Each structure stands twice: as structure tokens, then as C-alpha cells.
Amino acid sequence: MSSNALPENLTTLKRMVADTPTRPPLGDIAHIGHAQLFTPCPVETVAFFTDFLGLTVVERDGDHTYLRTWDDYEHHSLVVTGREQPGIGRTALRCSSTEALDRRKEAVQAAGLSGQWVEDEPGIGPLWVTADPDGHEIALYHETSWYEATVGQAPELKNQPQAKPGHGVGVRRLDHINYLAADVARSSGFVIDALGARPTEQIRLDSGRIGGRWQTFTQKSYDLVYTEDWTGSAGRLHHLAFATDTREDILRAADLAIDTGVFIETGPHKHAIQQTFFLYVYEPGGNRIELCNPLTRLVLAPDWPLITWTEQERKKGQAWGLQTIESFHTHGTPPVD
Template sequence: MTEPLYELAHLGHAELLTPVYDRSLAFFTEVYGLDLVHESGGSAYLRAWGDHDLTTLKLTAADRAGLGHVAWRAVSPQALTRRVAALEERGVEGEWIDGDFGHGKAYSFIAPSGQRMELYFETEKYRAPAGKASYLPNQPQSSVARGVGAARIDHINVLANDVPGTREVMCEALGFKLREHLIPPGQPEVGAWLSLMNKAHDLAITREPVPGVTGRLHHLAYAVENREDVLRAADIFCELGVEIEFGPAKHSRTQGFFLYVLEPGGNRIEVFSGGFHIFAPDWEPVTWTTEGQGRSTAWGLEVPASFHSHATPVLP
């Protein structure tokens, strides 16, 4: 058994690009329920009420939707240095950048799947101002929320032409652990679900449907506290005229309860709850050949065609 690495802590933040900045910002603040903490240079920096870091989402005006970058926080400055060295040993070269609002210097690189990623350690903690503090001292902010009330950033799903090749680099260089993967009979691996600590997944890698295309985003997910919050989100989306693409339902893999919509810029956003936790250090990855007992999801809800075809940037 290869000794597991625990040198990256969690998904730190993501940057989403949008061609309709004002409408996307209104969605994330008024509908999804994030707080705006800073705005400058054509970007807004947002957070969910349960995020301990100052910001977990950067929303940037751009010509088209997509993922600007996704960032992973190391457990220490020393761990950051070691993971950068491991990437470079495998030929994944990047550069150090000064950082951005809310976090310090970061190592920026292009993952084998084509998405820009960052590794960093230094981050600014959120300090709740008057009127936003929780009565519970172990919570970063009051949980009294508006809209969906997204609680914290949870995971991201990126597309890759070579799923096993991408996950091998993420696992061997950065310490991600393979928890589950999907290998249909007679086909190559089409999906892998990886985590850094004990969640079912922090990162999902699924096969890009268009050969030769790289760097696209499937979805970004924030978690809510429980299944009832996902059902409440469905009502909120319907009341506010946001079309639901998929769900509410339960995933077979990860066992999470889910709901997907497209924000105004076109990026797919998930409301997620649950998912199993892994405490065994010698977890054996689960190999799926199809959905459980032939069901499209855990309880049989069919997957819409758009879920397999739509990603951002949208191809011409």
C-alpha cells in the first residue's frame, strides 16, 4: 500500500467567468445566498455563511462562461513547497503568483485536463462584522440566510479527455485519494471521484464529450446543511424563475442529495447535501460499471441529456 498523503487540506476557492456579470452576481447573492465581501477590477469576491475563509468564490466578467481557476489550500507552507516540487518532478510546470484578494502567494499551473489550478497556504480568515456574527462562537457567521442559503463550498467537477491520466497526477503529486470510479464494460474510465481528507469527494473528473477539447467545467457545488434545504432550494428556484436542470434526487456515487441549475452566465451550479465520509486509511476504491441496479440515479430519476452535453465554455 502506498502511504497516503495529507498535504492538501480542502478546496479553497474557485473563479467563475461570466458574460453577464451583473445578472450572475445577482443570482449568487440574491438567489444562491452568498455574501459579497469585496468587488474590484471586474470581479466580485463572495462567501457562504459557513466558510471560514474570507472568500471562496471569485466571479469575473468575461466574454464567455467557464472556470477561471480552482484553488486548493495546503496544510502548511512546507506542504505547499513539497507539492509544488512533486508537480514539477512530473513535468507539470507553473509559476508563483502574488495571490489575490483574501489569500497569499500561490503556485499557478495547468492541470493535465486543461483547467488552471492554484496551490496556496496563506489565507485571510473571515471575521464577522456587527450584525453577521453567530451566537455560536464556533461558527464563522450567522446562519440566518437569504435565498438558498448556501452554507460552504464543497466540490468541483472538471472535464478531461484522459480521466485516469489526470487523476493519477492529482493523486500521485497532490495527494488526492481515489474513492470511486466509473468504468463501463468495454469502455475506458469515464469518471473518478477524489477527496483530500475524509469526504466522499472534493474533486470529480469526468470525461470530456468532445475529443480534443480541454479545460472545461462541468459544475461547482456548495453544500447546504441537510436534504430539506435542498428541497427548499427547489422551491426557491421555482418561485424566482430559475429553471431546474436536474434533481432533486440522490446520487448513487457519493450518496449525496443534489439539485442542479445553470446560473445566468451558463455555468452549472449544484446545491449538495450529505455524501458519505471515509475514515479508513486503507479505503479500497469502489469501481462502478453502471448505475446501481440499472437505475440512472440512486432512486431511478433519469439523467437529462444536457447533463452529459453542457459544459462551460460552451463550444461554438
């Protein structure tokens, strides 16, 4: 072998990286700040999040209840809003600076989408509200306030915003959001090109369409997900996900669910895509909620190659556990006829 020849495995690696589309730099979007969930039964939905998942109510304002997980550092992680139909409302993304917010705002407008400034959430500065091509509302902001624990919630560890709850599952943080979309490629392309996310994994159907795509703003393997809406509808939710400390917390959650009447849709199992250990339940309003433990899997490579799964590979179901049940592909909120 000549001195300048590459070993075969390195040649393959270079080819794989070369075949990966150009990625925008990470950094302008720091992370998911919080999400808004619509529900026809807000009292029961709030009780689900406080009693079963262990979130804390920090403020109420009319139809809106603001809740937080114990390890999110901002004022709230979730807004529960009373509406006639369940579904996803606003997804708020914190930008790393005011300059980063301006850059993303300009990129969204260059993509032909408009937005407006609002100041309508406690603990959060001005938000620039727009929507993805499928109609999911997305807000960009930078100014925020750090949560100050109240009496009885102060943690012993000063690098922790709030003491761990002594009841429920005690989920650690809001982890990711899975939207349903009529056109996955278009909506995920907006998140990649205009908001600066990186795609990490995707499903390519036999027809050539992208059936699902996972994007990250951070070194987590994914933050926002788009999967194809079989009804062709727009703006719907597949699920909202909260991260637990350990896999054992998810097993405990399953036991708590059967003791408290929480409906388990499927799990605990392990996904093949993204390798997430999971449990899916429904909150009383009908929205699907995932408890997940993806904390050990990070995307550290700056040139991470986009992993593509075929339709046949996806049909194999989970990495292990029971096969994917039909409702996982058909249930979304708001419901459609």
C-alpha cells in the same frame, strides 16, 4: 477450523484491500479553498449567488467579485469574473503548511508541469499557480486570513465565522468541483500522484477507459471529480457544488427556484455514486451549479477500497428519482460548437 484461519468474510475483505492501489497519505492538501467562475453576465451571476444561494459579497476589484458562504472560514469561497464565455477559472487548494506546499510543488514539477508564484487575491498569501494535464488552472497556497464578520453579520456562536443569512438557500460551504476532461485517467492521476488525493469511486467503461473518477483530500467522500468530456475538449467545467445543511434545504431551494425564475436542470434526486442528494440548476451565465447534501457520508477508513462502477451499472442512472437527462452528459462550459 484451525486456530489461525480467518473467517470467510475477513478473507474476502483482506483480498479487497490488497486489490486496492496504494494511496498517498492524506494531509498535504488541507481542503478546497475557493474557485473562480467565469460568466458573460457578472451582475446577474453575482445576484444569483447572493439572492438565491445566500452568499455574501466581501470585495470587488475590477472584473472580479469575491463572495463567501457563511461557514467557510477564509476571506472568500468564490470569485465571479466577467468573461465572454462561462466556465471554470482558478481552483485554489490550501496546503496544510509551507512545507506541504513545497512538497506538492516539487511533485508537480517532477510530473513535468510548471508553475509560477502570484499574489493577486485579497486575503490570500502567495499562490503557486499551475494546471492539470487537461488545462484546468490550480493554485496551491498556505498563507491566508480568517474572515472577520462585519457589523450585522457577527454570529452568536463564536465557533462560527458568520451568521447564517436570512434569505435565499443559505448554502453552508463550497463542497466540490466536477471538471470535464479529455482524458480522465491522466488528469485524475495527476491529482492523485502529484497532489496527494485519494480516489474513492470511479466508472470504468466497457472499452476499459475510465469515464469518471472521484478524489478526496479530506475525510469527505470527494472534493475534485473528473468525468469524460464527450466533445474531446479540454479545460471545461461540468459543475460547481455547494453543500446545504439538510436535505430539506434542497427541497426549499427547488421551491425558491421556481418562484425566482432559476432554471432547474434535474433533481431533487439521489445519486448512486457517492449517494449524494442533489439539485442541479444553471446560474444566469450558463454554468451548472449543484446543491448537494453529502454531509453524512465520510470516508473514515484509511484503507478505503476504490469502488468501481461498470458502464452497465452507471446506465441505471440515479439511486432513485428520475433517470439521468441527456443534458447532464452534454452540457458543459464553455460551450463548444
